[in-house]
Amino acid sequence: MTRHISLLFLAAIMAQGPWLPAAQAGEADVVAARAERSADGTWRFEVTVAHEDEGWDHYADLWQVLAPDGTVLGERVLAHPHVDEQPFTRSLNGVTIPDGTDRVEVRARDSVHGFGGRSVSVPLGPAGGRD
Numbered sequence: 001m002t003r004h005i006s007l008l009f010l011a012a013i014m015a016q017g018p019w020l021p022a023a024q025a026g027e028a029d030v031v032a033a034r035a036e037r038s039a040d041g042t043w044r045f046e047v048t049v050a051h052e053d054e055g056w057d058h059y060a061d062l063w064q065v066l067a068p069d070g071t072v073l074g075e076r077v078l079a080h081p082h083v084d085e086q087p088f089t090r091s092l093n094g095v096t097i098p099d100g101t102d103r104v105e106v107r108a109r110d111s112v113h114g115f116g117g118r119s120v121s122v123p124l125g126p127a128g129g130r131d
Helices: 002-015
Strands: 029-037 043-050 060-066 072-077 088-095 103-110 120-123
Touching (some): 029 103, 029 120, 043 072, 072 088
Antiparallel strands (some): 029 043, 043 088, 060 072
């Protein structure tokens, strides 16, 4: 009888939810991006990413600058989790933008979901853009 009650108790607990904790952090979102043209004609990007980093198993690990056709023009590898720094801003210098490009897209990736969070379209002009 005791074993039967224990199995019923265990079944009732298991029915209440999964045993393994689900990942709480969603996809990495770009929440702001700024572009500034350097004297040498390349561009510097400052990008702010928000993600509920949980540690080394789930964190925002990269952001990219994309041309309108999807070509990757530059990327910044994020070498560690930012658990206690959210959102966080990092920069990338020396990005070459093809002539005639008036806008780029900036997107972020996380180590579990990949790309898919909010991206930001950044207008390019003489002084750069902010979105």
